[in-house]
Amino acid sequence: MTTHWILGPGAIGRLLAHSLAPLAEVAVIGRRPLPGQQILTTPEGETRAQHLPSFTAERLAAGAAAPPAFVHITTKAMVAEASLASVASVLPSSTPLVLWQNGFYAQPRISQTWHGPVLCATTTQGAYVTGDDSVVHAGRGPTLVGDLDNQHTALATTLAALLSNAGFTATAVGDIRSRLWQKLAVNAAINPLVALHGVRNGALRDDAYSGRVIAVVGEVATILEKEGIAPPNGGEGKAAWLALVWQVVENTANxxxxxxxxxxxxxxxxxxxxxxxxxxxxxxxxxxxxVLKGLDQELALLEAEF
Ligand SMILES: NC(=O)c1ccc[n+]([C@@H]2O[C@H](COP(=O)([O-])OP(=O)(O)OC[C@H]3O[C@@H](n4cnc5c(N)ncnc54)[C@H](OP(=O)(O)O)[C@@H]3O)[C@@H](O)[C@H]2O)c1
Incomplete structure (x- = not known):
């Protein structure tokens, strides 16, 4: 059995750990120990209990676990590098990493600095935690895996097959960079606005917000053209990005x-x-x-009050 370390035992991390545990040796690694007995609620509402070995970086440094075949980093993007640094001293530098973050921040930085293969996964699985011992798998969706330089296709294919056996619908792709930017584009058009206005996604269709969505997409489409990211669904420029954003708003209205x-x-x-x-x-x-800078500043001002 291969060993998978899952660094960042939150929603996606624990969903992944529950899914892989029947097929592989799994260890979840966090800043604090979690209960070994963990509960998963499926999208159908069933609950399943499973033992998931949990470690802190300090315990790993004391030689608590055998080196892994894969390390999955499932923290939020801004702490992915710090979490990797906390276990790097006990990892062979050739260990393959799998980055599960949204956005395009951790991926290029870690791909440039880590010696071993760095795969990126973008998933539309949905999950949230309800306590230190429980996670809810809210919805199923496809997962794509690949590396930014397209040099580890065999490894991506192996991982996608394992993930698929584990219940993720996973596919290895040769254009993960574009896929990450595509998801980022949609997230940029939806997430800051709903966060600032305190509304669910569907509200963006209202007159009060739709003009701001269109303004964000206008800037995003121009930037992505310069980045060489093709518009989605074979469409043209801003209109194709806007159509995708409205489709996602519709599909995720609630x-x-x-x-x-x-x-x-x-x-x-x-x-x-x-x-x-x-x-x-x-x-x-x-x-x-x-427009993008304005959104960033508005969010930064609110975060400064936390
Ligand atoms: N949840 C989803 O449905 C979903 C779907 C697609 C993509 N994603 C992406 O997946 C990533 C993770 O999201 P999430 O929702 O799973 O977040 P989350 O529930 O907040 O989980 C993040 C986990 O990372 C842990 N962590 C923070 N700093 C750490 C460190 N230095 N070392 C080890 N662990 C550390 C946190 O521990 P503490 O509890 O101690 O803070 C928490 O358990 C994000 O980039 C997100 O955009 C999430």
Missing amino acids: NKASMLQDMEAKRLTERGAILGPLIESAERHGLGCE
């Missing part, structure tokens, strides 16, 4: 976006991983991005 949940819980949001790469790209290409 959802509370993670950024809104973070804001309500007074936790730092992933704005740096979602708006940050767009703003950085706009500046690099000499493009204006006043």
Whole structure:
């Protein structure tokens, strides 16, 4: 059995651990120990209890576990590098990593600095934690896996097969960079606005907000063209991005976006991983991005009060 370490035992981390545990040796690694007995509630409402060995980085440093075949990093984007640093001393530098973050912040930074293969996973699985021993798998959706330089396709294929056996619908892809930017584009159009206005995704269709959505998508489409990211569904420019955003708003109308949940819980949001790469790209290409910068500043002001 291969060993998988899951660094960041939150919603996605524990969903992954529950899913892999019947097929592989799994250890969840956090900043604090979690109860070994863990409960998963499925999208159908069934509950399943499972033992998931839990470690802190300190215990791993004391030689508490055998080196893993994969390390999955399932923290929020802004702490992915710090979490990796906390276990790096006990990891062979050739260990494959799998980054599960939204946005495009942790992925290029860790891909540039880690010696071993770095796979990126983008998932539409939905999960949330309800306590230190319980996670809810809220909804199923596809997962795509690949590496930014397309040099580890066999490894991505192996991982996608394992994930699929574990109940994720996973596919290895050769264009994960574009897939990450595509998801980031949609997240940038939806998440900051719903977080700032305290509304569910569907409210963005209202006259009060739809103009702001269109303004964000206008800037995002121009930036992505410069980044060489093709518009979705074979469409053209801004219209194709806008059509995708409205489709996602429609499909997720009743959802509370993670950024809104973070804001309500007074936790730092992933704005740096979602708006940050767009703003950085706009500046690099000499493009204006006043709307994106405005959203980032509004979020930053609210976060400063936490
Ligand atoms: N949840 C979803 O449905 C979903 C779907 C798609 C993508 N994603 C992406 O997946 C990533 C994780 O999201 P999530 O919802 O699972 O977040 P989450 O529930 O907040 O989980 C993050 C976990 O990381 C832990 N952590 C923080 N700093 C750490 C460190 N230095 N070392 C080890 N662990 C650390 C946190 O521990 P504490 O409890 O101690 O803070 C928490 O258990 C995000 O980038 C998100 O955008 C999530």
